[in-house]
Amino acid sequence: MIWVFLVHLLLLLPFSSQGANPGLVGRITQKGIDYAHQLGIEVLKSQIPKIQIPDMSGRYDIGGIGDVKYEVSRMHILEFQLPQSAVTFFPGTGIKLSISNAYIKINGDWRVKVLFISDSGSFDISVSGLSISAVIWVKKDDTGRPAVGSAGCSSSIGDLSIKFHGGTSWLYNLFTGALEGPIRNSLNEKLCPEVNNAINGLEPHLQTIPITAQIDKIAEIEYSLVNPPEITDKYTDLDFKGEFYNIGQHTEPPFSPLPIVLSDQTDSMLYVGISEFFANSAGFVYTRAGALQINITDDMIPEESPFRLNTHSFGVLVPEIEKLYPNMSMVMHLSASKQPVLTSQPDNLTVVVTGEIKMLVILPNASLAPLFILGLDASVSAKLLVTGVSIRGELSLNKFSLSLDHSDVGPFDVSKLQTLVNLALKLVVLPQINEKLAKGFPLPTIDKIKFVSPSIKINQGFILIATDIQYTP
Ligand SMILES: *[C@@H]1O[C@H](CO)[C@@H](O)[C@H](O)[C@H]1NC(C)=O
Ligand SMILES: *[C@@H]1O[C@H](CO)[C@@H](O)[C@H](O)[C@H]1NC(C)=O
Ligand SMILES: *[C@@H]1O[C@H](CO)[C@@H](O)[C@H](O)[C@H]1NC(C)=O
Numbered sequence: 147m148i149w150v151f152l153v154h155l156l157l158l159l160p161f162s163s164q165g166a167n168p169g170l171v172g173r174i175t176q177k178g179i180d181y182a183h184q185l186g187i188e189v190l191k192s193q194i195p196k197i198q199i200p201d202m203s204g205r206y207d208i209g210g211i212g213d214v215k216y217e218v219s220r221m222h223i224l225e226f227q228l229p230q231s232a233v234t235f236f237p238g239t240g241i242k243l244s245i246s247n248a249y250i251k252i253n254g255d256w257r258v259k260v261l262f263i264s265d266s267g268s269f270d271i272s273v274s275g276l277s278i279s280a281v282i283w284v285k286k287d288d289t290g291r292p293a294v295g296s297a298g299c300s301s302s303i304g305d306l307s308i309k310f311h312g313g314t315s316w317l318y319n320l321f322t323g324a325l326e327g328p329i330r331n332s333l334n335e336k337l338c339p340e341v342n343n344a345i346n347g348l349e350p351h352l353q354t355i356p357i358t359a360q361i362d363k364i365a366e367i368e369y370s371l372v373n374p375p376e377i378t379d380k381y382t383d384l385d386f387k388g389e390f391y392n393i394g395q396h397t398e399p400p401f402s403p404l405p406i407v408l409s410d411q412t413d414s415m416l417y418v419g420i421s422e423f424f425a426n427s428a429g430f431v432y433t434r435a436g437a438l439q440i441n442i443t444d445d446m447i448p449e450e451s452p453f454r455l456n457t458h459s460f461g462v463l464v465p466e467i468e469k470l471y472p473n474m475s476m477v478m479h480l481s482a483s484k485q486p487v488l489t490s491q492p493d494n495l496t497v498v499v500t501g502e503i504k505m506l507v508i509l510p511n512a513s514l515a516p517l518f519i520l521g522l523d524a525s526v527s528a529k530l531l532v533t534g535v536s537i538r539g540e541l542s543l544n545k546f547s548l549s550l551d552h553s554d555v556g557p558f559d560v561s562k563l564q565t566l567v568n569l570a571l572k573l574v575v576l577p578q579i580n581e582k583l584a585k586g587f588p589l590p591t592i593d594k595i596k597f598v599s600p601s602i603k604i605n606q607g608f609i610l611i612a613t614d615i616q617y618t619p
């Protein structure tokens with residue numbers, strides 16, 4: 147009894163993240179599935195003539211004549227026409243495929259033996275008015291991947307006719323009429339099971355869709371679905387987790403995503419909404435991993451700069467430094483003291499960075515002596531670009547302020563260091579970060595899909611990418 151109770155209790159706990167706000171939303175529009183449909187038809191048209199139809203043989207009893215042994219071989223599809231087909235959303239359930247008025251012509255060889263006579267020739271079977279309508283349900287499985295299955299299928303065949311060539315006409319004329327009805331029925335009975343098989347055949351592929359993407363040694367992005375797909379008659383919205391994690395150790399940040407509200411846009415094939423949360427979960431992971439730090443040495447300062455990272459240059463601003471440590475090199479340790487916070491407002495992506503700058507002197511025996519510690523509050527503008535199927539960022543410095551948090555060389559006016567820190571940030575720190583950001587973050591996509599003329603819009607709380615797609619097999 148205790149087990150039953152425990153199981154019930156477990157079921158009540160909010161284990162699944164159902165209803166959670168996504169960090170990333172993907173919208174596929176009717177235009178998007180129209181494109182997929184177009185590709186599908188091309189594939190169908192190229193594949194159908196290649197379908198292998200197995201040879202058949204058997205016996206057929208014709209009243210009054212007796213047993214007819216028959217053999218049908220070398221069957222192949224001569225002609226296939228698909229004048230009307232459509233893929234549409236089936237609100238609340240999934241996707242509806244419909245084919246109507248399709249036409250297939252099959253050609254093959256026949257051979258019969260009846261009594262002591264044997265005869266052979268070729269034949270054509272024409273099937274017209276073939277219609278299939280199938281609904282595929284689309285859900286989220288327990289692993290957060292999309293799952294599909296058949297939610298109903300119906301088919302009908304308008305007309306089926308068989309024409310025999312060669313051989314003795316009186317013979318096949320005896321049973322042509324008798325054959326058409328049964329073949330038509332058995333073909334119709336096979337259509338939906340075949341369609342269902344094809345739909346179920348998608349499932350193993352979907353189960354291998356990667357739901358995490360590794361970024362570097364520190365972080366990975368999780369892309370599992372957090373909610374079932376929302377399927378309307380114009381689009382399907384997919385809510386992805388869209389969160390950076392420390393590899394191997396998933397700690398949730400002390401903030402969570404706000405809802406991403408996409409307006410009813412359907413002009414592009416695909417929309418991707420990326421929340422502030424996506425970027426801020428990255429800041430959380432990299433700050434915790436101690437990765438947001440950089441040591442600047444004199445050799446990293448461009449040669450043209452008259453200002454060097456040594457006690458002589460700094461002595462001009464703070465004379466005490468050169469007095470205590472004449473003619474020595476210095477090093478600047480920059481680190482984030484809090485996680486950077488990205489804010490997305492209409493046409494304005496701003497990152498606020500709170501950090502610490504430790505200045506140290508390199509003694510002749512190579513050990514370091516501390517000079518002073520500055521507090522840094524900086525505001526950085528972010529620009530985003532989409533290339534291929536990844537987003538890239540580029541940062542530029544807006545403004546910053548410094549405070550003297552600690553000094554081993556006595557008090558001094560910190561504003562004297564403004565120019566120098568500005569140089570260090572613009573010439574060394576930002577270029578290094580931008581180099582990393584230029585590699586971009588992969589978005590969840592299916593293999594072989596490319597974005598075509600993507601556009602980016604910065605909205606309140608999220609960034610929206612609108613794009614068409616191109617599939618290259
Ligand atoms: C910067 O230097 C300090 C002290 O030498 C060291 O502990 C730290 O790992 C260095 N950081 C980087 C990013 O190289
Ligand atoms: C400063 O130190 C370098 C070696 O580190 C030396 O070559 C140079 O002569 C020194 N300059 C002064 C003014 O002491
Ligand atoms: C952008 O947003 C930040 C705050 O997030 C604000 O301080 C800044 O003034 C804004 N910039 C513009 C150009 O509106």
Ligand SMILES: *[C@@H]1O[C@H](CO)[C@@H](O)[C@H](O)[C@H]1NC(C)=O
Pocket residue numbers: 509511512513
């Ligand atoms: C380096 O020199 C400084 C001062 O001259 C001294 O305090 C420190 O212990 C020395 N460090 C090493 C590793 O020798």
